[in-house]
Amino acid sequence: MGALRRPPCTRQSADGETEMKHFFTVEGQSRRAWLASRGEQLILIGDRETPVRLVRGEGSASRLYVGDAVHDVLIAVNGDSVHVHIAGREIEVRFEAAVSVFEHEAEAHGDAIARAPMPGMVLSVAAVLGAQVAAGDVLLIIESMKLETAIKAPRAGVVESIHVAAGQTFDRDTALVTLAAED
Amino acid sequence: MRRLESRVNTQSPEFKANAKHNRALAEALHEKQRAARYDRPARDIERLRRQNKLTIRERLSELLDPGTPFLELSTLAANCAYGGDVPGAAQVSGIGIVSGREVIIHADDASVKGGAWYPLSVKKIVRTLDIAIENRLPVVHLCDSAGGFLPLQAELFADKYFAGRIFRNQSILSKMGVQQVAIVLGHCTAGGAYIPALSDYNVIVRGTGAIFLGGPPLVKAATGEDISVEELGGADMHTSVSGVADYPASTELHAIAITREIVGRFTRPEKTSVERCEPEPPFYDPGELYGVLPVDQKVQFDMREVIARIFDGSRFHEYQANYGKTLICGYARLWGMQVGVLGNNGVLFNDSALKGAHFIELCNQNRTPLIFLQNITGFMVGRDYERAGITKDGAKMIMAVACSEVPKLTVVVNGSFGAGTYGMSGRAFDSRFMFSWPQSQTSVMGAEQAAGVLTDIKIKQLAREGKNLSAQEIATIRNPILEDYRRQQSAYYATSELWDDGILDPIDTRNALAIALSAALNTPIAPPRYGVFRM
Amino acid sequence: MPAFDTILVANRGEIAVRIMRTLKAQGIRSALVFHAADQGAPALAMADAKIEITGTTPVAAYLDGSQIIAAAKAVGAQAIHPGYGFLSENARFARTVEAAGIRFIGPTADAIELMGDKVRARRFVEERGFPVAPSAIEDDDPYTFVERARTIGAPLLIKPSAGGGGKGMRIVRNLTLLEEEVDRARSEGERYFGDGRLYVERYIERPRHIEVQVLGDSHGNIVHLFERECSLQRRFQKIVEEAPSPALSPKLRQRICDAAVGIASAAQYRNAGTIEFIYGAGEFYFLEMNTRLQVEHPVTEMITGIDLVSEQVRIAAGEPLGYDQGDIKKRGAAIEMRIYAEDAARDFAPTTGQVLVLSLPDDDLARVDLGVAVGQQVTSAFDPMIAKLIVHGQTRAEALERADQALARFALLGCRTNKDFLRRLLSDSDVVAGEMHTGLIGEKPELAGPAPLDTQTLEAVLAAAALSLPSVRDGGAAAPALHAAIGGWRN
Secondary structure: OOOOOOOOOOOEOOOOOOOOOEEEEEOOEEEEEEEEEEOEEEEEEOOEEEEEEEEEOOOOEEEEEEOOEEEEEEEEEEOOEEEEEEOOEEEEEEEEOHHHHHHHHHHHHHOOEEEOOOOEEEEEEOOOOOOEEOOOOEEEEEEEOOEEEEEEOOOOEEEEEEOOOOOOEEOOOOEEEEEEOOO | OOEOOOOOOOOOHHHHHHHHHHHHHHHHHHHHHHHHHHOOOHHHHHHHHHOOOOOHHHHHHHHOOOOOOEEEEOOOOOOOOHHHOOHHHHEEEEEEEEOOEEEEEEEEOOOOHHHOEOHHHHHHHHHHHHHHHHHOOOEEEEEOOOOEOHHHHHHOOOOOOOOHHHHHHHHHHHHHOOOEEEEEOOEEEHHHHHHHHHOOEEEEEOOOOEEEOOOHHHHHHHHOOOOOHHHHHOHHHHHHHHOOOOEEEOOHHHHHHHHHHHHOOOOOOOOOOOOEOOOOOOOOOHHHHHHHOOOOOOOOOOHHHHHOOOOHHHEOEEEOOOOOOOEEEEEEEEOOEEEEEEEEOOOEOHHHHHHHHHHHHHHHHOOOOEEEEEEEOOEOOOHHHHHOOHHHHHHHHHHHHHHOOOOEEEEEEEEEEHHHHHHOOOHHHOOOEEEEOOOOEEEOOOHHHHHHHHHHHHHHHHHHOOOOOOHHHHHHHHHHHHHHHHHHOEHHHHHHOOOOOOEOOHHHHHHHHHHHHHHHOOOOOOOOOOOOOOO | OOOOOEEEEOOOHHHHHHHHHHHHHOOOEEEEEEOHHHOOOHHHHHOOEEEEOOOOOHHHHHOOHHHHHHHHHHHOOOEEEOOOOOOOOOHHHHHHHHHOOOEEOOOOHHHHHHHHOHHHHHHHHHHOOOOEOOEEEHHHOHHHHHHHHHHHOOOEEEEEOOOOOOOOOEEEOOHHHHHHHHHHHHHHHHHHHOOOOEEEEEOOOOOEEEEEEEEEOOOOOEEEEEEEEEEEEEOOEEEEEEEOOOOOOHHHHHHHHHHHHHHHHHOOOOEEEEEEEEEEOOEEEEEEEEOOOOOOHHHHHHHHOOOHHHHHHHHHOOOOOOOOHHHOOOOOEEEEEEEEOEEHHHOOEEOOEEOOEEEOOOOOOOEEEEOOOOOOEEOOOOOOEEEEEEEEEOOHHHHHHHHHHHHHHOEEEOOOOOHHHHHHHHOOHHHHHOOOOOOHHHHOHHHHOOOOOOHHHHHHHHHHHHHHOHHHHHHHHOOOHHHHHHOOEEO
């Protein structure tokens, strides 16, 4: 169907607003949005609906229409990350599937995995497979930003697996050590 | 198609009085719906929070696609039953979009009596699944029920359309290849356990979701065994040991997100093709429907004025405009989809019944879905009409309606009385969906006539016993009958008893019918075939 | 000595490119050593000859002097340019290179040795009457080191004797933590420099970092090329440098430049070098001397018009400077902005990723010294500095304006950089006023961000992302047209 106008006199979402279902992280903050197609495409954020259009130019250059505004942007997509250069700023928008978001939220309560707070290299591994550790025990020492940082056990448990070895480099959020719950 | 010319004077005092009256009725409807959806004793909401549960409305908000409609069905089910204590019959039912797929949702409302199934709850669930079967709609079950309401078990357990029908319908859906997902958000005990078990997919929430034929107390009583809920039927046991459940989820939000992924894998059905074109909003403002409907139910109005405020561009191709004028027949478009419309402009005469039957046959031949706009007091009675065979003409119309293969949608616009109810595809005639407007009435005859008939019988009976009644005594007999009758013929009573799929604010009719029709087109339309028309 | 026909560049990234640019201009063949981790880097595309080197880590390869000397011999290079970092201040390497009959483009090994040992250097400078800050040196008496350090009083700065580039430096404001911090600094010193010896000096609060570029030839001529101010630092590392310093009066400039020339002369310094000073409350103290080309050398080139790499090569070839101090004039103001692969909002933690898009400001707006190319992976294997933007203006205000324009036009997508942070930093009122000190960034955490996003921009970037990601785009389009058209209707 082509462009559709909404007929007059229809009520919109008198109650039961739906939550936007796509999760993005923008500048460290979680945002929910949705892209709807109603003849034209609309970005839905909270209760705002704005028509959007992206016209690809040469290379990564694009022209982005958002409501009445026009932006010349550069866009690069890398997996679930979209890097946008807009108004002289570089902004990374990371998309995460809702299932993963809620899974991670739940995992955060258990927090059984020590993850890399930043990219770096493993200097030494203190954790021993099968060993009992207390919350705060040093699991390994990493080097990042020319500084040593101790990665500590997020909670008490048994070292179930060590995912890295000394000398190995890793990216941010890499799982370093997994702890199993105490019996 | 030509546009209808409205003859309504929107500036007239009459129009304004109507508008005021009907707007108030619509507001009253919205208020009742709001209360049925949200008004709960604080302790019930607190209990949900304590259990880490979302309300059913929050669950829906997480489940449905943003920017898409949700057609809620039978919102006011049970509003006249159980002392009004079981809003919505403790169930939410509706058609919405999940991950881009049209689905029907059946959800227990745990904030009402712990989601217990009352007789009308069972009726609502069965109806929801009947809709799924008839319209091949995938089902998302949100299971959070305390189980059957035992004091009323005789009215919900054993009969053909009682609780067993839920599981029968689930099985039939599966046989038809219509997919189902269940989310186990609470305890699914005894019969309730079969809902997730009979679904193609199910997701269970760790900690709050459980499935078992007998809960821990029953197990204790039966075998003396002491066992925890988690151990007996929790998420981890069922997803890793028994295979009763498929996906464990950490939280309700997680479970709903998994469900959205599952539904997102469903193959979209190929819709039955009907004649379509670019949609167009009605030329006349649907808001004027309030002014079109007379304050007094008995005052006749032109159904074309209603048609002009529901269908695309207010356009209507009328068939046999000069014949059988009390039944308006013709083609219109609803959000671009061609439909055949039958609307009453008075009592059904022989010619109007014949015209109706003929038009229904045309639409079947042409694969055009039918929409019935009811405002019918019945078929004409009287010597001339009986002699002209009004009964066999009515039978023809009923035969055509009953055997119609194209989907039918019915709206009780105003009155729906007597055999007219049947001829205009009442509940018994398997309209795919049936909606009522707030002031509409449905009964075998009008309240006044019925009360009159019943009072007369009583008077005659007493007269035989030699008693002669004063006017006041007659009134004391008549008034309660009248009251009772009025109550039971109201739209609120009809919807309470699931005689329809919900009361609509008239201005919502266009969208509601479009969503219903879209769903109806999931099912292929068979070639026309009828029984014997009495000629 | 004849001019060189082949020079081996023993470095990587932007500096390798920068050195080769001058070599090319002078018709000198460039040879480049590279580790496989640098595959796809622009330096490789520029080199006339490439020799792969290996190591247990990529960094180890670039630190492996014997492989590099072997490479130089293999390609017949007469000289090695070490760039900065890696082997540039390794006296032993310089000595081995020279012993192999190859010219080390830099100072003598003795000068590197003298200035490389921070303790010796301080003493050398102090003994010759130049100002240094109060300090305690571990080597003087290791047993009383901590006690002596304590008597200087807080705040203190612990530094590895063998250090440089901010590695292993620690500020101690609370003396009860002194022992702990000393231990940590020692372990870092051992690891980075193979030398755990430390020294401690008074930490001057809110100091400015001002350094003077010097050039000396092998004929005893030494000149300065004016100062650079490098007070904008994070984690003791410079991120924005400018010349001239807005803090100096002509008189003070004269004093500080004279001191630098004096120190270089005393050390009989040859080639390009930098004498760093701490400046605070009208006084300056010798900090250290860097015996190599500095990262920030372009700002000096911009205001003097002198190509420092070219001068280094000429000096190494034994040519005299051929000009004296009076011939060197400064013109206008220059600013360098270092583009780092890092997340300012996450405490400047390094970032990684593939360079997907690279868009540079025009040449007439900014000089771009670039170390990465599209498609290249930015890893944590190397220093996260990946590019430098250098602008020049008639006045500092004009330079600042051009700096902002250049940053706005520079785009590197795929790996987060500090560019947005740099823009905010350069528009900070204190920075604009020239009121800077090395702790400024630390004192203004709001600069690090994340910068708030206005509704419009947020909406725009979410739209850009949604329209660019198939999983989102298709998810939205998936709603049946009828339902999408009806929208969020409820009955």
